[in-house]
Amino acid sequence: MARVDRLVNHRRKLRRGEHLYRAGNPLAVLYAIRSGFMKTCALHDDGREQVAGFHMMGDLLGLDAISSGRHMCDAVALEDSEVCEIPFAYLEQLSRELPSLQHQLHRIMSREIVRDYGVMLLLGTMKAEERLAAFLLNLSQRFAARGYSATEFNLRMTREEIGSYLGLKLETISRAFSRFQQDNLIEVRHKHVRIRDPERLRLLIGQQCP
Amino acid sequence: MARVDRLVNHRRKLRRGEHLYRAGNPLAVLYAIRSGFMKTCALHDDGREQVAGFHMMGDLLGLDAISSGRHMCDAVALEDSEVCEIPFAYLEQLSRELPSLQHQLHRIMSREIVRDYGVMLLLGTMKAEERLAAFLLNLSQRFAARGYSATEFNLRMTREEIGSYLGLKLETISRAFSRFQQDNLIEVRHKHVRIRDPERLRLLIGQQCP
DNA sequence: CGTTGCATTGAGGAAAATCAAGTTGAGTGG
DNA sequence: CCACTCAACTTGATTTTCCTCAATGCAACG
Numbered sequence: 145m146a147r148v149d150r151l152v153n154h155r156r157k158l159r160r161g162e163h164l165y166r167a168g169n170p171l172a173v174l175y176a177i178r179s180g181f182m183k184t185c186a187l188h189d190d191g192r193e194q195v196a197g198f199h200m201m202g203d204l205l206g207l208d209a210i211s212s213g214r215h216m217c218d219a220v221a222l223e224d225s226e227v228c229e230i231p232f233a234y235l236e237q238l239s240r241e242l243p244s245l246q247h248q249l250h251r252i253m254s255r256e257i258v259r260d261y262g263v264m265l266l267l268g269t270m271k272a273e274e275r276l277a278a279f280l281l282n283l284s285q286r287f288a289a290r291g292y293s294a295t296e297f298n299l300r301m302t303r304e305e306i307g308s309y310l311g312l313k314l315e316t317i318s319r320a321f322s323r324f325q326q327d328n329l330i331e332v333r334h335k336h337v338r339i340r341d342p343e344r345l346r347l348l349i350g351q352q353c354p
Numbered sequence: 355m356a357r358v359d360r361l362v363n364h365r366r367k368l369r370r371g372e373h374l375y376r377a378g379n380p381l382a383v384l385y386a387i388r389s390g391f392m393k394t395c396a397l398h399d400d401g402r403e404q405v406a407g408f409h410m411m412g413d414l415l416g417l418d419a420i421s422s423g424r425h426m427c428d429a430v431a432l433e434d435s436e437v438c439e440i441p442f443a444y445l446e447q448l449s450r451e452l453p454s455l456q457h458q459l460h461r462i463m464s465r466e467i468v469r470d471y472g473v474m475l476l477l478g479t480m481k482a483e484e485r486l487a488a489f490l491l492n493l494s495q496r497f498a499a500r501g502y503s504a505t506e507f508n509l510r511m512t513r514e515e516i517g518s519y520l521g522l523k524l525e526t527i528s529r530a531f532s533r534f535q536q537d538n539l540i541e542v543r544h545k546h547v548r549i550r551d552p553e554r555l556r557l558l559i560g561q562q563c564p
Numbered sequence: 565c566g567t568t569g570c571a572t573t574g575a576g577g578a579a580a581a582t583c584a585a586g587t588t589g590a591g592t593g594g
Numbered sequence: 595c596c597a598c599t600c601a602a603c604t605t606g607a608t609t610t611t612c613c614t615c616a617a618t619g620c621a622a623c624g
Contacts, residue, residue: 186471190560194478196471208471210464217471236457240450247446253463254420260470261396261406261418261427267477268404268521272612303571311478313613318572334571334621350400482580513603523581528604544589544603565624572619581610588603594596 148245151238152176154229164205164219164227171209173229177201180225181300184208185218185308195309197259198222198283198301201290204252206232222300267311270349275310276320277348280330284339295342299335358455361448362386364439374415374429374437381419383439387411390435391510394418395428395518405519407469408432408493408511411500414462416442432510477521480559485520486530487558490540494549505552509545 155178158164164175167187179201186196196217199205209215210232239246266275288294299306303314303321310317324330329345331338339345365388368374374385377397387409394415396406406427409415419425420442449456476485498504509516513524513531520527534540539555541548549555 186475188475188479192475192479194475196474207464208468211461211468216468236453236460240453240456243446243450246450250446250459250463251421253460253467254417256467257463257470258418258421258426260467260474264406264470264473264477265396265398265402265404267474268518269398269402302569308478314571315573315614316612318570319612322572512601524603525582525605526580528602529580532604568621568623570620570622572617574615574617576614576616578613579611581608583608584606586603586605588601590599590601592597592599594598 147238148242151230151234152228156227156229158182158221158225158227160221160223162221164221165209165215166218167215169209169215171206171213171215171232173231174204174206174235175219175227176230177203177205178226178228180227181222182225183220183222183301183305183309185220187217193218193308194311195301195305197263198309200286204230207253207256222305272310272312272316273320273323274349275312276306276317276324277329277345279306279310280337280339281342281345281349284342295339297337299337357448358452361440361444362438366437366439368392368431368435368437370431370433372431374431375419375425376428377425379419379425381416381423381425381442383441384414384416384445385429385437386440387413387415388436388438390437391432392435393430393432393511393515393519395430397427403428403518404521405511405515407473408519410496414440417463417466432515482520482522482526483530483533484559485522486516486527486534487539487555489516489520490547490549491552491555491559494552505549507547509547 154173156164156175158180164182177199182199182203182205184196184199184205185193187193199219205219205227206215208217235245235249239249266278270278283297283299284294287297301309303317306312307314307317321330321332324345325332327344329339329341329348331340364383366374366385368390374392389411392409392413392415394406394409395403397403409429415429415437416425418427445455445459449459476488480488493507493509494504497507511519513527517524517527531540531542534555535542537554539549539551539558541550
């Protein structure tokens with residue numbers, strides 16, 4: 145137990161806007177988010193970038209770097225945040241001795257893969273408003289799982305970042321928000337969102353294009 | 355070494371069209387493809403599905419199931435194929451004793467995560483023809499890495515499956531193929547593709563929209 | 565109190581989806 | 595071997611969706 149403690153001993157604080165790591169940085173440690181809110185951005189050679197995910201308390205970052213020993217995306221704090229540094233080599237060593245730790249690590253990596261499949265489904269098959277609905281419900285659920293309100297929260301990211309994540313332009317996000325508000329699905333004012341009708345939001349996602 | 359051999363001892367043959375596993379199946383083994391060609395499909399509750407990846411010799415399938423103990427997607431053979439069954443529990447056990455095996459497993463899972471980021475980038479930021487160009491170059495590269503021709507190969511999947519993977523409709527794929535052929539980038543006749551100008555295909559991807 | 569960065573809204577245009585015929589080729593059975 | 599069938603593919607016309615461009619609004623901050 146003492147040794148597991150040592151695994152998560154080192155903390156690091158980040159100011160809003162600060163990079164936790166950048167693509168190309170060598171892998172040294174994984175990061176468990178203790179507090180705050182972050183985004184990861186996948187980058188293409190030609191300069192294009194896309195938000196690959198939004199991350200909050202309890203999420204583990206840096207798994208992309210294990211394959212090559214270098215990070216393959218950027219991680220940026222969207223608000224002041226605190227992370228735990230987990231030396232990867234030590235994590236591997238310890239997980240050889242602790243089967244439950246080992247299995248936990250595998251489950252976390254697998255969960256990331258499953259999450260990515262969900263994003264692909266969203267990007268590949270959904271219309272703009274379906275994407276935003278799915279995004280809001282996902283956020284809602286994750287806040288709820290952490291003990292925050294499922295129906296009322298502040299967005300930490302800009303419309304542009306939401307758009308990037310959902311494969312849409314910021315204007316499209318803005319219009320979808322306005323439309324949801326008109327339809328009494330949500331109340332939205334700047335970064336603040338209140339979900340008024342989660343059930344109809346959920347239905348909205350199911351609408352195949354006919 | 356004998357024990358590593360035992361790890362990959364069991365084979366399974368699949369006929370074209372046969373499922374290797376389906377979403378919901380409990381995780382028992384991972385699968386290493388020995389020969390053939392497969393697709394994995396992510397599924398949404400409402401029946402929508404999307405091809406999450408195409409897989410060939412050497413690829414490892416089933417990682418999505420580790421997180422929950424159940425498969426989260428379908429895997430289907432696109433041609434007669436053979437796979438190796440790798441009991442996951444035994445793999446975990448053995449990787450506790452063999453650090454290099456452990457690290458190899460982590461790298462493979464991480465590589466899948468990185469691959470997924472690439473697909474997100476493709477789905478989120480690229481236009482139809484860029485997507486198809488990226489797809490063809492990726493296939494080409496993977497064939498080359500396995501000792502096959504990088505410039506000439508047979509597609510194992512239909513236009514519809516390509517479209518599903520790329521977030522496009524089959525008609526769009528067909529038109530993009532025709533256009534590439536007109537522009538002398540490729541020759542395509544049904545499933546047979548010859549890449550005539552990989553360099554210009556590569557350039558095509560870099561074209562930001564403006 | 566103007567500057568700055570987001571956000572909203574509208575108008576027009578481009579990309580891809582949809583709808584609708586045809587074509588091709590592989591497989592099947594006469 | 596030939597006619598038939600069926601699935602996959604191609605191509606064209608039209609429609610939808612989202613993007614682009616542009617103007618304006620709004621809050622935060624020095």
